[in-house]
Amino acid sequence: xxxxxKVEDFSVAELIVYAKRYAFLRERNLDAIAQGGIFAGQTPExxxxxxxxxxxAIDAAIARETSQ
Numbered sequence: 001x002x003x004x005x006k007v008e009d010f011s012v013a014e015l016i017v018y019a020k021r022y023a024f025l026r027e028r029n030l031d032a033i034a035q036g037g038i039f040a041g042q043t044p045e046x047x048x049x050x051x052x053x054x055x056x057a058i059d060a061a062i063a064r065e066t067s068q
Contacts, residue, residue: 004062026054 007015025040032039033048040049042057049057 004066026050 005018010018025038028037028039028048028050029035030048030050033041040054041047042049047053
């Protein structure tokens, strides 16, 4: 099972970098896969995710992995 990051192990500057990276993925256009570039996706459904759908998918994956 992958380990989740522990906030207390990072400086504020490092957490800001994580937040900026996530914000970039979260705001990607759903056409990113067709246009090329970086995007977030879900398999085996082969879905490109952004916004609230990305948040929900990540939250669900974290819940599944931390409950095991």
